Amino acid sequence: MDAVNGTIFTIARPQIMGDFNATPDEVSWVNLSYLMAKLACLPAAAWVVGRFGEVQTFFWSMALVAAASASCALMIDLVPFVAARVLQGAAGAGLLVVAQTMLFRLFPNSKQGLVQALYALGVVVAPTSLAPAVQGWLTDGFSWTLIFWLNLGLAPIVLFCVVPFKGLLPDTRATKLPFDWIGFGWFAVAMGAIVYVLLEGSRWNWFDDGRITAWALIGAAALALATSRLIFSKSRSGFFDRLVFTDPHFAFGFFVSFVAGFALFGSAFLIPVFALNVLSMPPMDAGLLLLPSSLAVGAGLLIAGGLITAKSLNPLKFVPFGIALVVSGMWMLSGASLESGAHDLWSGLLVRGLGLGFLFLAVTLITLNGLKPAHVASAVGLFNFGRQMGGIVGISFLTTYLDRQIALNRRILIENITPSSLPFQERHSALATALTDRGLDPGLANEGAAALIQNSIQAQVAVLSFNQAFFSLVMLFVIAVPLILTFKLAQKFTGWSR
Structure with missing residues (x-):
């Protein structure tokens, strides 16, 4: 349910903008509001789980997601639609945290390999592969509003599957501390400002625009206030458990999850945009492009989960192998061309x-494995927060990088397109002759030939820029791997490990 809400804007943005008669600035709040609410509530959801218990949090979160989805499908005005998206984001955060917390409390550490592999099929595979395919099909053939009705229809299936086993679910109510509304308020303001800057900065050329600068300053100030209150407050109240960062495995994994989220959501953003804008695929085909990759992700999860559970392998052994495969796949995708079809991209995607x-x-x-029971919910919320924030930073970086590379590549290619260039003259003459032979007026044929050359340049610029963006994810790991190793070695030599 959360996956459907999180990815609809990528596929159905033009349709949403058209139906609401909204400008690009106005319609961007459909995505911004959802992400702001989700990032603000992911760390705080642990307090809700501890205060009200897993069962109540789970069913209320699911009910709120369903209600917000119905509201989105029925709205005819953009403002209440955005308000419903805020509710979707907040409730989705609670749903993610409570579901994974229950799994860690239901199953012993020895079973978590396979359990978390199955869970990840929903939270990793669905939002990056399966959901875009379904959304592309519904948007192409029917209406984007059916995506929200589909989400609403999942709620009865959840109830049918879960209610008979309600008595077996953990229901721990450990939190009696008051909620720090002031600290959470500062944190929510910070997340709202940071998300706006990251996702809108590229469109406004970053700090050349006063609005982006103002939001950045507000975000930095609010984050500093929230952090200082969390660290230095003498009160034991809070909106998440800060002691979870004293666990060395969690601190290491939180850092790596940010890098992995950058690669996952960054590549999931690039691939359909490349298919839609460069290869000119329809939305349905662009969504289906990620299906082979989703099958491979599922296979990787189940293979690793099965081996870790059956052979009691150390999960750390799979990190370098996983990084090597991701780097290889992105390197393969960086060799795409204008003639590439879905079958040419599948090997890299797999x-x-x-x-x-x-x-x-x-x-x-x-x-998350092996944490103290009291820290599990906070760790789950923060882990998902790190992955989501890494994804937003990745999308922001790649959007800006694409814009810069498009401008650079166009300037380089167009330097050789001058009236005095012999290859240009030959190409222009050949195209003009071909258009004239097809019955076009010679004067118009010259203009048409120039337009065709211009379109060819734009296409070549686009494919070059996307290839460079794919390759930038290869370089991400080239830079990140030494940092990850340095972080781990620092933990070892300072004694901050176990």
Whole structure:
């Protein structure tokens, strides 16, 4: 249910903008509001789980997600639609945290490999592969509003599957401390400002625009206030348990989850945009492009989970193998061309998917397995927060990088397109002759030939820029791996490990 809400804007943005008669600035709040609410509530959801118990939190979160989905499908005005998206984000955060917390409390550590592999099929595979495919099909053939009705229809299935086993679910109510509304308020303001800057900065050329600068300053100030209150407050109240960062495995895994989220959501953003804008695929085909990758991610999760559970393997062993596969897959995708079809991209997508399956399961188990029971809910919320924030930073970086590379590549290619250039003259003459032979007026044929050359340049610029963006994810790991190793070695030599 959460996956459907999180990815609809990528596929159905033009349709949403058209139906609400909204400008690009106005419609961007459909995505911004959802992410702001989700990031603000992920760390705080642990307090709700501890205060009201897993069972109540689970069913209320699911009910709120369903109600918000119905509201989104029925709204005819953009403002209440955005308000419903805020509710979706907040409730979705609670749903993610309570579901994974229950799994860690239901099953022993020895079974968590396979358990978390199955869980990750929903939280990793669905939002990056399966959901876009379904959304593309519904948007292409019917209406984007059916996506929300589909989400609402999942609620009865959940009830049918879970209610008979309600008595077996853990229901721990350990939190009696008051909620720190002031600290949470500052944190929510910080997340709202940071998300706005990251996702809108590229459109406004970052700090050249006063609005982006103002939001950045507000976000930095609010985050500093929330952090200082969390660290220095003498009160034991809070909106999440800060002691979870004293666990060395969690601290290491939180850092790696940020890098993995950057690669996962960054590549999941690039692939359909490349298919839609460069290869000119329809939305349904662009969504289906990620299906082979989703099967590979699922295979990687289940293979790693099965081996870790059956052979009691250390999850850390799968991290370098997963990174190597992701790097190889992105390197393969960086060789795409204008003539590439879905079948040309599948090999790179399959390798990428298998690597992501290994990497994400290993990072999940390293981060969350073996924690004290009192820390599990906070750790789950913060772990998902790190992955989500890494994804937003990844999308922001890649959007800006694409814009810069498009401008640079166009400037380089167009330097050789001058009236005095012999290859340009030959190409222009050949195209003009071909258009004239097809009955076009010679004067118009010259203009048409120039337009065709211009379109060809734009297409070449686009494919070059996307290839460079794919390759930038290879370089991400080239830079990140030494940092990860340095972090782990620092833990070992300072004695901050166990």
